[in-house]
Amino acid sequence: MNLSRICTLVDLKYYLACALQLEHATIPPYLTAMYSLIPGTNTEVARILRVVAVEEMLHLALVANLLNAVGGEPNLLSKDFIPDYPAYLPDGESEFQVSIEAFSPRALDTFLRIEQPSRKHSLVEGEAAKDRPYYTNLRALLKVDPNVPRLAFDTIGDFYEAIREGFKYLYLTMGPALFKGDPARQLTPEYYYSGGGKLLPVVDLRSAFDAIQLISDQGEGYEGHIFGHEGELAHYYRFKQIQYGKYYMKEHCQQGHNDDHPPTGPELDVDFNSVYPIKPNAKLRDYPEGSELRAAAVDFAMSYNEFLGLINKAFNGQPALLMESVPQMFRLKEKAQALVRNKIPGMENLHAAPIFKLPK
Amino acid sequence: MAYAQVPLRNVVDHETASKILYDVVIVGSGVAGAIIANELSRNGFSVLILEAGPGHDFTIPGHEKNLYRFYSAVAKDSNAPYPATPNARMPRDFETKKLVNGAPDTSNSYFVQNGPFPLESTYAKVVGGTTMHWQGSTPRMLPDDFMTESNYGQGRDWPIGYDEIEPYYQMAEREMGVSGDVESQKDLGLRFAGQYVYPMQELPLSYLDKQVSEGLHGAQVSLDGEIYSMSVRTIPQARNGVPNPKYDEGKGYQPVGAVNTHQTSLGERCQGNNNCVPICPVQAKYDARKTLAKALGNNALEKNISSGKRIDLLYQTVASKVWIDPATDRVSRISYKAYGALQSSEHKSGEVRGRIFVIAANAVETPRLMLASGLPSTSGLMGCNLMDHPYLLAWGLMPKPAGTFRGTQSTGGIEELRSGSFRRNQAAFRVDIHNDGWGWATGSPYSDLLDLVDNQNKFSKDLRSGLVDRLSRQLLLAFMVELPAIKSNRVTVDSRYCDALGNERPAITFDLPDYVKAGLAYSRQISRTIFQRLGVEDCTHYDPYGEVGFGYFTFAGQGYLFRGGNHFAGTHLMGHSRNDSVVNSWQRSWDHENLYLVGAGSMCSIGTANTTLTLAALSFRSAEQILKDLTSTSGT
Amino acid sequence: MSGHSDFKLFLEFSAAITGYSQFQLQGTGQAELYFSTLIEVVGAGVVSEMLGVYRDIASHEYLDEMLKQHIFADARWGPIARNVIKLWYVGTWYQLDKFPNAVDFKRIVSPIAYTEGLLWRTIGANPSGAKAPGYGSWANPPTIPPT
Numbered sequence A: 001m002n003l004s005r006i007c008t009l010v011d012l013k014y015y016l017a018c019a020l021q022l023e024h025a026t027i028p029p030y031l032t033a034m035y036s037l038i039p040g041t042n043t044e045v046a047r048i049l050r051v052v053a054v055e056e057m058l059h060l061a062l063v064a065n066l067l068n069a070v071g072g073e074p075n076l077l078s079k080d081f082i083p084d085y086p087a088y089l090p091d092g093e094s095e096f097q098v099s100i101e102a103f104s105p106r107a108l109d110t111f112l113r114i115e116q117p118s119r120k121h122s123l124v125e126g127e128a129a130k131d132r133p134y135y136t137n138l139r140a141l142l143k144v145d146p147n148v149p150r151l152a153f154d155t156i157g158d159f160y161e162a163i164r165e166g167f168k169y170l171y172l173t174m175g176p177a178l179f180k181g182d183p184a185r186q187l188t189p190e191y192y193y194s195g196g197g198k199l200l201p202v203v204d205l206r207s208a209f210d211a212i213q214l215i216s217d218q219g220e221g222y223e224g225h226i227f228g229h230e231g232e233l234a235h236y237y238r239f240k241q242i243q244y245g246k247y248y249m250k251e252h253c254q255q256g257h258n259d260d261h262p263p264t265g266p267e268l269d270v271d272f273n274s275v276y277p278i279k280p281n282a283k284l285r286d287y288p289e290g291s292e293l294r295a296a297a298v299d300f301a302m303s304y305n306e307f308l309g310l311i312n313k314a315f316n317g318q319p320a321l322l323m324e325s326v327p328q329m330f331r332l333k334e335k336a337q338a339l340v341r342n343k344i345p346g347m348e349n350l351h352a353a354p355i356f357k358l359p360k
Numbered sequence B: 001m002a003y004a005q006v007p008l009r010n011v012v013d014h015e016t017a018s019k020i021l022y023d024v025v026i027v028g029s030g031v032a033g034a035i036i037a038n039e040l041s042r043n044g045f046s047v048l049i050l051e052a053g054p055g056h057d058f059t060i061p062g063h064e065k066n067l068y069r070f071y072s073a074v075a076k077d078s079n080a081p082y083p084a085t086p087n088a089r090m091p092r093d094f095e096t097k098k099l100v101n102g103a104p105d106t107s108n109s110y111f112v113q114n115g116p117f118p119l120e121s122t123y124a125k126v127v128g129g130t131t132m133h134w135q136g137s138t139p140r141m142l143p144d145d146f147m148t149e150s151n152y153g154q155g156r157d158w159p160i161g162y163d164e165i166e167p168y169y170q171m172a173e174r175e176m177g178v179s180g181d182v183e184s185q186k187d188l189g190l191r192f193a194g195q196y197v198y199p200m201q202e203l204p205l206s207y208l209d210k211q212v213s214e215g216l217h218g219a220q221v222s223l224d225g226e227i228y229s230m231s232v233r234t235i236p237q238a239r240n241g242v243p244n245p246k247y248d249e250g251k252g253y254q255p256v257g258a259v260n261t262h263q264t265s266l267g268e269r270c271q272g273n274n275n276c277v278p279i280c281p282v283q284a285k286y287d288a289r290k291t292l293a294k295a296l297g298n299n300a301l302e303k304n305i306s307s308g309k310r311i312d313l314l315y316q317t318v319a320s321k322v323w324i325d326p327a328t329d330r331v332s333r334i335s336y337k338a339y340g341a342l343q344s345s346e347h348k349s350g351e352v353r354g355r356i357f358v359i360a361a362n363a364v365e366t367p368r369l370m371l372a373s374g375l376p377s378t379s380g381l382m383g384c385n386l387m388d389h390p391y392l393l394a395w396g397l398m399p400k401p402a403g404t405f406r407g408t409q410s411t412g413g414i415e416e417l418r419s420g421s422f423r424r425n426q427a428a429f430r431v432d433i434h435n436d437g438w439g440w441a442t443g444s445p446y447s448d449l450l451d452l453v454d455n456q457n458k459f460s461k462d463l464r465s466g467l468v469d470r471l472s473r474q475l476l477l478a479f480m481v482e483l484p485a486i487k488s489n490r491v492t493v494d495s496r497y498c499d500a501l502g503n504e505r506p507a508i509t510f511d512l513p514d515y516v517k518a519g520l521a522y523s524r525q526i527s528r529t530i531f532q533r534l535g536v537e538d539c540t541h542y543d544p545y546g547e548v549g550f551g552y553f554t555f556a557g558q559g560y561l562f563r564g565g566n567h568f569a570g571t572h573l574m575g576h577s578r579n580d581s582v583v584n585s586w587q588r589s590w591d592h593e594n595l596y597l598v599g600a601g602s603m604c605s606i607g608t609a610n611t612t613l614t615l616a617a618l619s620f621r622s623a624e625q626i627l628k629d630l631t632s633t634s635g636t
Numbered sequence C: 001m002s003g004h005s006d007f008k009l010f011l012e013f014s015a016a017i018t019g020y021s022q023f024q025l026q027g028t029g030q031a032e033l034y035f036s037t038l039i040e041v042v043g044a045g046v047v048s049e050m051l052g053v054y055r056d057i058a059s060h061e062y063l064d065e066m067l068k069q070h071i072f073a074d075a076r077w078g079p080i081a082r083n084v085i086k087l088w089y090v091g092t093w094y095q096l097d098k099f100p101n102a103v104d105f106k107r108i109v110s111p112i113a114y115t116e117g118l119l120w121r122t123i124g125a126n127p128s129g130a131k132a133p134g135y136g137s138w139a140n141p142p143t144i145p146p147t
């Protein structure tokens, strides 16, 4: 298997399976940061985090569509699908890790790194990427089989660029036969709860490109610009707004503006102190045996897994179930909020945090 | 879902605006004004909107402030979320009091209540108008409703019929993003063009609706020799649901999300917040700011930039007088009073000019402004024929928990008795099944909590099971009864009673004819039949001395109580000539060629349909005519 | 406030009279606010005294009976205890005395307190305008949490 370029349908499916994992991996950290906010404070931050999390769900669904389109079978239930947070680097060569933690300047920094725009738009060869700063980030998120060489891309944008190239290449060799998946497995717009983008069914090369474009636009911006194709603010810049405590003004942002142009709009209230001090990357063993707290943490994890189970069904032939996942998501929030408002006994002033994955 | 993003740039100030001759000046930023504004500005004409209320909630934090104001309010009336100011007062239902010895209530409530029934209906004064707190039910009027005078000898016929309005109903349904099921509406005698479907699929019936539906199964009543069988069907409503892929000949529908300035919120599909009145926290419910956002976005249109045609909005700006040029009988200008601080009556006066003027201030405020300007119209009907839907409430407890207090406030209704030959003798009605329990009737759930804790001495687990027993079984049926146009029901002004800015307050004179009382009484009878079928414990009681006792009346020896319906209409109704009506079928004033009075005030009847869909349809129709006027006179 | 010596006892007491566990009560995030509201209106001394009465009966086998006798039927403690229940259930302080004063008047103690009222979760619903259950959820039977 060549892991810096997609040469076969098997490669493509593998990449897409990784993409599913990647898109999902950002959801627990974003959700947790949102849960940690004290209600009535940081309301704009809460909304931004929510928009991003909801759009990550959209990306997840779009990747499922891509995978289904080529006859693959999305699987959100495999053993390693949920990362073991913090997602340390396998070789420990970087400081950078993704954690389940309260909203803080550090967490924000991590989010920015996750959504970091791609600086170049061509495929990066594995070896060349070795010493790039964000290479490890992605590799950490993509908990690929340690026995095979790793995917190696600078940024998430580059990774999707490779998928795009893969579609193009395979279409040249296979023609329409590439899209042999059952169209009935596609998730269509009416099932998607909300969001700036549309849940596009993928049935041919055109729609595959559109779906990929939407994912990378929403994440890091269209070619790194602040506002995407459809005039939508990219995730990276949404987070930048929090960092600056200011909104971007579309009318002040020109094509080509990027990171070097700070936002010029009205103030956005950010209060890093109005946050429940939850224990970073809490584990079940942090909660006393037999306590209601522990039971609640287990309950949350089980509910989260049920939630993934439901989505998995939606991705595998029962698209209408996607709508039912929404009430479940709301209930998750209720459960998480009860956790973060309770102190962990014996841990001074640390509060409990949701756990997404139970120990075996 | 699309962002309804509001561009913030180039907000106009009063001084600049007063120097511009706008193509159109609109009073009121409610749904009627917003639709006209968008239609005209998107076609390249300049528009100025005057809005009496505050306008800070285009931003998400602004909207959130309203939400938190609602959370904190002890009296959660429909205006609780919105900033109150004595300079542009909103009627508050809790201000309504029983008249003492039948004397008018001129006290401090916004409405001067002449009686005999004081009316508790309200509206909002804020950018977006009353749609900010409307419930969002959008049934169409029945073809029959347009001809009640000819068909039943009641009220007044319209100068136009259902089929003329049908295409505009479609536009209104698109604008407001209506969810509904066309097939079940067709059963009621509604005609829809071609393969029409609503933009979005019907909202699911609530569990409570389904319990009622099962219990009703096949229930029949006989009235005036005809048999009606009752069933539960979904209410068409303007809130984001699941887009119908069949809409627009298979092109589908893109719902409009939350109004905001910085993409901080997408808006949502309806989540069942059960709070459409008074504020939808996630903006799933349509409100007129969504149309205003589009309208203000027209400033970015290439053609408008190059022609210098702008659309501007001035809020906290109360239109105080409409001036007529005696030589031409045309409106020459409108005076306004603009205030800064909400709690200070300090203000600046000024005037604005336009080629055409549109008053879209709602069916109470529009005639109020006209009458205060000394313009009762040739027919003298300005302010007359005030209509509203009186509601009769009936409530009881379902045999087992039915999950009340969940969902949108109403998802299902019983509509078979909206028309029939009985309308010669008694008013028709439609029934809403309320998902929000007895709140409207009794102040539930708070009243139940207090009763359980204070009187029944419940605590701990007993309290919990007591609450389930008392709340989760609640069923409230709201019977919306038609009220025909009656000249003596009216809005007037009286210079003795003014608000903080010196504008005359509206005075309401309102009575119910026996025709309507018979409909209300029959509603009560039907509610008993329904409760009997369902095995519901009937808890309805009408207290003449209670807080809302002002709506109490007796009919054929029995006591009843009606509630206000918030559907003001009829006060500048349309007709065939300047002698029988105030406006023509395009809502143009008979007396003043360049003046349009737009809104439910133009309606000759309201049948058993909430008024907003119809008034929105009429607004689209008027916009077409105004476009023609502007085009034919452009250059002159 | 959470460091206040009576706070723990207040939570325990609240759990006994509301029928919700301390974890659930803390889960609303409002415990400290309710405690401080109570102290603000009736005074720390009175609160302490009442909680002392509770402490003496807290481990009794028939706690509910004891609560009726020593708290709810007591002319001093009954009205306060009933008010504490209402605080938890609808986030509202109901005026205790016949005449309002600067601290004793009917109010929702904070916007969030309204949204965290226990009343709604008791019946498997959401406070109107907050904590929405999600599209279409209303079509299913309510999930009423077991007591």
Ligand SMILES: Cc1cc2nc3c(=O)[nH]c(=O)nc-3n(C[C@H](O)[C@H](O)[C@H](O)COP(=O)(O)OP(=O)(O)OC[C@H]3O[C@@H](n4cnc5c(N)ncnc54)[C@H](O)[C@@H]3O)c2cc1C
Pocket: B027, B028, B029, B030, B031, B032, B033, B050, B051, B052, B053, B078, B121, B122, B123, B124, B125, B126, B127, B128, B129, B130, B131, B133, B134, B135, B136, B137, B138, B277, B317, B318, B319, B320, B360, B361, B362, B363, B365, B366, B369, B565, B566, B567, B598, B599, B600, B609, B610, B611, B612, B613, B615
């Ligand atoms: C609680 C409630 C529930 C409702 N539910 C429904 C429902 O389910 N379905 C339905 O169809 N209808 C419903 N309605 C009615 C519906 O809200 C109104 O019919 C509709 O919003 C009216 O729109 P409008 O644009 O004509 O007037 P409005 O929305 O009232 O707008 C008029 C605007 O003009 C402004 N204004 C007034 N006077 C002046 C002045 N002198 N100068 C400048 N500005 C001025 C006001 O501030 C206001 O913003 C409900 C109403 C209420 C109160």
Ligand code: SF4
Pocket: B239, B269, B270, B271, B272, B273, B274, B275, B276, B277, B279, B280, B281, B282, B283, B284, B285, B407, B408, B409, C132
């Ligand atoms: S039920 Fe809730 S979410 Fe739905 S429209 Fe009403 S307030 Fe909005």
